[in-house]
Amino acid sequence: DSGVTQTPKHLITATGQRVTLRCSPRSGDLSVYWYQQSLDQGLQFLIQYYNGEERAKGNILERFSAQQFPDLHSELNLSSLELGDSALYFCASSGPSGEGTQYFGPGTRLTVL
Amino acid sequence: GQQLNQSPQSMFIQEGEDVSMNCTSSSIFNTWLWYKQDPGEGPVLLIALYKAGELTSNGRLTAQFGITRKDSFLNISASIPSDVGIYFCAGQFTGAGNMLTFGGGTRLMVKP
Numbered sequence: 001d002s003g004v005t006q007t008p009k010h011l012i013t014a015t016g017q018r019v020t021l022r023c024s025p026r027s028g029d030l031s032v033y034w035y036q037q038s039l040d041q042g043l044q045f046l047i048q049y050y051n052g053e054e055r056a057k058g059n060i061l062e063r064f065s066a067q068q069f070p071d072l073h074s075e076l077n078l079s080s081l082e083l084g085d086s087a088l089y090f091c092a093s094s095g096p097s098g099e100g101t102q103y104f105g106p107g108t109r110l111t112v113l
Numbered sequence: 114g115q116q117l118n119q120s121p122q123s124m125f126i127q128e129g130e131d132v133s134m135n136c137t138s139s140s141i142f143n144t145w146l147w148y149k150q151d152p153g154e155g156p157v158l159l160i161a162l163y164k165a166g167e168l169t170s171n172g173r174l175t176a177q178f179g180i181t182r183k184d185s186f187l188n189i190s191a192s193i194p195s196d197v198g199i200y201f202c203a204g205q206f207t208g209a210g211n212m213l214t215f216g217g218g219t220r221l222m223v224k225p
Binding site: 002004006031033035042043044045047048055056082090094100101102104105106108110 | 116146148153154155156157158161179201211212213214215216217
């Protein structure tokens with residue numbers, strides 16, 4: 001158990017819908033990262049938050065957004081969902097400096113029908 | 114998006130055999146990491162390497178950070194059935210957002 005929690009474990013929805021994925025980092029970690037894992041693109045970095053502020057952005061679509069709350073949990077919002085958004089979404093967290101080893105949560109499997 | 118070149122893509126070996134996999138990149142990194150992912154789970158960190166030339170072991174696992182900072186390898190000695198899974202290398206360049214760039218993975222299958 002990495003100490004990073006993600007909910008829900010599975011999510012099935014329809015095209016055009018909007019969903020929210022939730023992540024709680026390890027105790028004491030200030031940075032949260034979101035990654036997408038799909039069959040054709042592999043594991044891709046989406047976005048990083050550090051202590052409530054966006055720190056880095058990767059290959060994140062404009063239809064996707066994220067935020068980190070004062071209690072340090074983070075949410076990833078996916079809207080206008082398309083079939084190709086079906087993937088595993090992982091959250092990772094790292095220590096108080098915002099750098100260092102990243103520990104991954106168990107992921108949310110999103111299926112868009 | 115950018116990915117590291119990881120090889121082989123898959124390996125089917127006999128229990129007790131040694132395994133070697135590697136990762137190369139066109140960019141330099143200042144940290145290399147190796148993760149293992151079991152089906153339906155998140156990646157679990159196996160070994161982290163922080164210095165060019167560094168050789169680090171974790172039980173039956175040994176990994177090295179290449180001198181050029183553009184490559185890394187992972188060896189598993191005397192494989193056992195629970196080594197089955199997908200192994201990912203990841204490069205990290207701290208100071209540029211700290212994000213990880215992943216290889217495509219090596220799927221390891223072990224025959225008892």
